[in-house]
Amino acid sequence: MPETLTTTTTRPCPGCAAQIVTDPRFPAWCPACEWNLGAEPPRGRWRRWRRARDHARIERLYAKLAARPDDLRVGHGAPWFLAVLLAALVHLCTLAVLAGSLWLLVDGHPFLKPLGVVGLGLTWLLRPRLGTWRADPAVLAREQAPALHALVDRIADELGTRRPDRIRITRAFNASYRVQGLRRRVELSLGLPLWTALTEQERIALIGHELGHGSNSDQRRGPWLHTALRTLEAWHALMVPHAGDAFRRRAAHTGAIEDLVAWLLLWCAGPVRLLHHALHRLTALSSQRAEYLADEMAARAASSAAAGSMLGKLFLRDTAWTRVFQQSAAAQNRMLPKGTDPVEEFWTGLGEYLESVPPAEHERRARLSARDMTAVDVSHPPTHLRVQLRTQRPQQPAAVVADPSDWAAIHHELAPARHRVAHELLGL
Template sequence: MHRPSAAQAVDCPSCGSSLDVDERFPAWCPGCEWNLSPAAGPAPHRTPRQQRGHLRAARRRAAREALVRARVEKLYESLTEDPARRHDANWFGAAAIAGAVHLLTLAVFTGSVLLVCDDRWPVRVLGVIGVVVAVLLRPRLGRVRNDANALRRDEAPALYALADRVAAAVGGKPVDVIRVTGAFNASFGRLGLLRRSELTLGLQLWTVLTPQQRVALLGHEFGHGVNGDSRRGLWLDSALRTLSTLHTMLLPDRRGSQRGAMVLFALVAGVAQGLVCRLIRVVLRLLHRLTSRSGQRAEYRADILAAELASTEAARGMLETLLLEQSVQTVRLRLRATPRPRRTGGSGTQPPAVDFWTTLAEQVADVPPLERERLRRLSARDLGAVDVSHPPTHLRMQLLDQRPKGLPSLELGDAETTAIEAELAPARKRLAAALLG
């Protein structure tokens, strides 16, 4: 585990500025950004031909990155000019493609049922295969899982009460199920035929947030239920799942275990499957492009809702904490490598030798401002985001920086925080054992 250490003053080898270096983190220069992203190792030796190929690939990569940067910055500018706008022509195009996917699935199912009713048994077999395929491609609604990670309302009344207050504040409905995991993230979605809402809280993220940043996190997640995020709607989401399932089903088998005449058949089938898979990938990329604008607008609006609820400072701090995922995983790996007492008998889960959650919170809180600034600049340079569906984190923070520093409309008090922590204690013990096991 890294421990606090005194900063050492050194000179930047690039511009000569005086630097305060913390040995726990990479040394870098805020002035000239020397060593902003430390090199993984020495550059490999390349022949002149390999060097030319490397330069061509780097230019192509830079061109792609410039195109992506221009696109996300244009979206950011359009949002600041018209924050109330939700859908555009691209969204209607995506909805039409999703409709075509659903109609194709329905056509396969209907046609297969008609074949099953035929008198000829080969046609019936073909119909049965078609019905099975149509069932596999049916719209997936998801389901609420009542596993060990799901908390009932009587198990966590304080947590549910806070979630209900946040949902009401952003104009949503009370949550149906709250689940806790050991991940460094959070999510909100609607599942099943009845579209029950499910909030998932990753305790690694929840633990390193301050109480008011937790309110901002909840405000952001519940904001997805009211901000018109089309990607989370049943129509588009189920079409994306159908295409992904079909792509997985049609991936060619490249193990090469066929013999004799089957080789030619496998080759022809593999080529046909490959062409269809490529077409599906094209459609998936097109759907992503068509929905990325409205989806990223929804993320920005969720951030604004979080800021209005918990304060701009808390919402920005929550986003800044998302940049610390690598630090969180480093702490976990170091704690996992720490020797623990052996089991001496009895049953149940062996508790970890250290308080994982307390140590995690303390060490992440101890990350100095200079390292946080390095991660923010690195995110801005590399367009870093939570995932491909989110806008770059630095632009989300920049949007909040332009907002007034108002007071929160909902505050999490000490007594409520203590009650929630007590309710999460059993899950913390179980998940800590799993993360350190």
Template sequence: MRTITEGVLDSSRCPECGTDIQADSRFTTWCPDCDWNVDPGGPEEKKSRLEMLRRTLAQRHGEKLLATMSADAAEEQRTPRDVYGVLAYAIALLIHGVTAVLFVAGVWCLVSGWGGFLMLPGAFLLLLGWALRPRLGRLPKEEATGVVLRRSDAPTLFALIDEVAKASGTRGVDAVAVNAETNASVRTYGLRGRLLTLGLPLWESLSPEHRIALLGHELGHYSNGDTRRGLVLGSAFRSLALWLYYLSPDANPTNALQIVTNLVISVPRLLVLGVLMLLDTLTLRATQRSEYLADSAAARAGSTEAAVGLMDRLLVIDSIDIILRSEVNSRRLRRGGQARGTEGDGLWEELAAHVASVPESEYERQRRAGALRGHSVDATHPPTHLRRRRLLDGAAVPAVVAADEERVGRIAAELADARRVVAREVVRDGVDGA
């Protein structure tokens, strides 16, 4: 029986140019000579006007920044202090000022109108101001996010992170959250705490060299002045998102009151949306610059080759999600015949084997399709093909951090319990969208 990591090699001719095509049955058949069927899905569907604006600006700023940073190597050493950044901070402070006014107004109404009519609006304003307040991040709860590791839980992993952080010009993290997302990220909690989140579907799909590049990229955000992740701007974006949530119209109004309410909240909602789009536009260039610099940090830590290879892996994330969903569904169907607690055994090995079996032709197709679509990790990242081109056009750099077998083995042992826990959770709860 053929496994999910094996495909049938089909031979056919391109209907456009007649070239012989060797295709893996698991992936899209396409022609490398004329690009026939290179992107059968077509452009990605845009979900909203804000998303469309972000994508357009990401492409525009990404191309301009690529030209600027490629022409001036010293650009990497500069911390930009432009009028856009000043305006963004001013708007963020104004947003927090509105929150403070709501809170103070609520307190005033409660104190001055105690026992009277002002108690109701006072309580409402106080609760609204409290909900919108800037707040320090917290460590995630383990029951909601997999497993949270401290230094004593995984000393070799944290030593690797510290070494990568040093190569990236920053310090390490204080905690690592291991979960089932096909992603990795960093954020701050408390006053100075740093949390690195490693999604096992992504981590287990990478080679040791790619993992070092991934760590370098994420930690590089701390060393390159990524202000959008800071308390002032980050909390301003969260406040605006909450405003949009509170001002969400009823999708299917059924009576006059709901219709009138939708009309009344449409004006403040458009105002909030406009402020969000303005703040997004003002910070997008700095955010994209931060992504380019984080790529440089990835290359310094793991080598240019590893950083470029990491981007190729990101192009096949959809394939990783599909194979994980298929494997999880298969295990859930046969769960009755498995011993309790073993339903997740071998899940990550199967996923890694699938990624290792992806042919180079599929990576090349994804690279070409990504360039046509302007593919990016999300709407705030520069297009992936521009990030890749910048690294390849520059001088290749070797790895600063080594990924020897002994270290890889020790880290795998330290993550063994987390891998089992997350695998069981994935099989038990399924994958989003499954």
């Protein structure tokens, strides 16, 4: 693997002539005038207005939480009530199709019975999605990773949440908590790239945050609203095939009939998109508030300092993927020294690279998050506000601390997953 350049230089800022320290691995920028901070905000009056409106709504929620630091619980107000009614409408549509299809099959005219069969098939396509629970090579069973499962169980018991039924190790720079299937079993997913970027106590904070979703009253994670949102997404995918999306983006030219069909599908899918947008907006603040509460539970498990620094590492997602692409290109071009294990070189190189990110790049990423309100995804609050709230909340000590022998055992248990994920990311 080529050596990473870490030489810094000093030069005047083209914008304000202030002296700035640059690292050749990262964009040069000026903390004083924010020259070259990043991509410019969207242009156009309408886009700027929508951006300002969305940012103002997010900041109002944050102001409420900052003003009442002891009240992070999610309440059931008018938006929740409206969301429940809209979700009921979605589920009733499916039941209506099912009831009508059964009626045609039982008491309908013989010529209409085929229509009832078609209706049953449509009911299956429109059914609520509870998630599937199937065998997955990314799952680490309890007998394969007893130390990791024991640590996760300790954190769950400390927070008073459900222990996960299984743990998945993925290649994402993220982690997730899901409740799936009719039996509502819990799945905890841990992304190895993010895991590699974190310290030991920050990893406990990450697990604590995800397990906190089991008891933070996130309305979107409840089966009633969650299945309604997923059902609407499935309806939209059914009504708007890829050809319609391609036409809408004008990525390809089709004939007049295909164009007409695509427009009709998009028009028919409009109410579905509108209903999904309404549900999303009605539950948005509740979802973000639940994320703040999950951060609080991360601080309770691993300490406020570890939770705050863990959230700060989320700014490095794009930086991590840039390094992964560099390592993938080097591995595929056979630029590794002879006798080097590509898997260990990959994880060691990624960890050292992320650890060597200079403070100026951390600050640039944080300012970009503040300017653009960037977040992990649309269900999360902006990352910089999550970090900021950690500094305003009462400081908490760590409730869970693992011994070095535990971490050594966990590192050994993750060896097969490191090998699998590294080969996936390197394209070997």
